[in-house]
Amino acid sequence: MIRIKTREEIELMRESALIVSKTLGLLAKEVKPGVSTLYLDKLAEEFIRDNGAIPGFLGLYDFPNTLCMSPNAQVVHGIPNDKPLEDGDIISIDCGALKNGFYGDHAYTFEVGEVAEETKKLLQTTKESLYVGIREFKAGNRVGDVGYAIQKYCEERGYGIVRELVGHGLGKEMHEGPEMPNYGKRGRGKKFVEGLVVAIEPMVNLGTHKINQLNDGWTILTQDNKPSAHFEHDVAIVNGKPELLSTFKYIYDALGIESNEEDEFRQQL
Numbered sequence: 001m002i003r004i005k006t007r008e009e010i011e012l013m014r015e016s017a018l019i020v021s022k023t024l025g026l027l028a029k030e031v032k033p034g035v036s037t038l039y040l041d042k043l044a045e046e047f048i049r050d051n052g053a054i055p056g057f058l059g060l061y062d063f064p065n066t067l068c069m070s071p072n073a074q075v076v077h078g079i080p081n082d083k084p085l086e087d088g089d090i091i092s093i094d095c096g097a098l099k100n101g102f103y104g105d106h107a108y109t110f111e112v113g114e115v116a117e118e119t120k121k122l123l124q125t126t127k128e129s130l131y132v133g134i135r136e137f138k139a140g141n142r143v144g145d146v147g148y149a150i151q152k153y154c155e156e157r158g159y160g161i162v163r164e165l166v167g168h169g170l171g172k173e174m175h176e177g178p179e180m181p182n183y184g185k186r187g188r189g190k191k192f193v194e195g196l197v198v199a200i201e202p203m204v205n206l207g208t209h210k211i212n213q214l215n216d217g218w219t220i221l222t223q224d225n226k227p228s229a230h231f232e233h234d235v236a237i238v239n240g241k242p243e244l245l246s247t248f249k250y251i252y253d254a255l256g257i258e259s260n261e262e263d264e265f266r267q268q269l
């Protein structure tokens with residue numbers, strides 16, 4: 001179901017989006033070789049609760065943890081465990097939080113120690129494709145315009161776009177309408193209107209777009225066991241244009257990365 005938000009509701013959603021953004025910022029300092037994903041999960045849960053929010057994924061469809069933790073060839077929905085991260089790994093962390101009755105939903109793929117050059121490039125391209133997609137999320141455009149833009153950007157660079165999992169409308173429920181595939185045809189699908197809020201989240205594979213699911217009922221991984229990346233922002237349509245509700249700035253601050261990608265994105269609208 002598609003639910004359009006008022007300005008007041010969008011401000012509440014910004015609060016939820018900032019909690020998940022700050023949570024990932026906190027984790028950015030902790031992601032390193034030797035640290036387990038379960039430890040990071042506990043840190044995130046504590047931080048979310050300390051901020052007056054509820055972990056958004058814990059118990060949702062019976063998911064057992066606060067974070068989805070998907071290393072290397074895992075695409076999404078990995079379950080935290082006590083296995084330490086290793087130098088050269090990548091780890092996709094997806095975080096949800098519920099506050100004031102609204103969800104935030106935000107993901108970033110982190111490098112653990114020194115990562116192979118082709119993997120770095122995959123992460124960079126996936127993140128770029130996120131902004132390429134968000135740029136198309138404006139009043140009058142359609143669902144297919146976002147998917148087309150992301151797909152084209154990634155496939156032109158030789159990567160595989162996961163089909164089975166998609167972005168989504170966001171609000172009082174974690175998954176509202178419309179579905180937001182990272183592939184599609186221009187001008188097709190639901191038309192975007194003022195007050196729509198969605199999570200846009202390209203899942204991009206170094207090799208084949210094909211995936212499998214582990215028999216834990218959750219973990220999605222690439223069929224060829226090559227790495228996969230996942231970046232996600234929450235975005236509202238305000239004055240006809242995409243407005244970022246979540247931000248990677250806390251991650252960049254934690255990692256000492258100088259980035260003005262979000263300012264540049266806004267300037268180019």
Ligand code: MG
Nearest residue numbers: 094105106107
């Ligand atoms: Mg997410």
Ligand code: MG
Nearest residue numbers: 105167199201
């Ligand atoms: Mg999502």
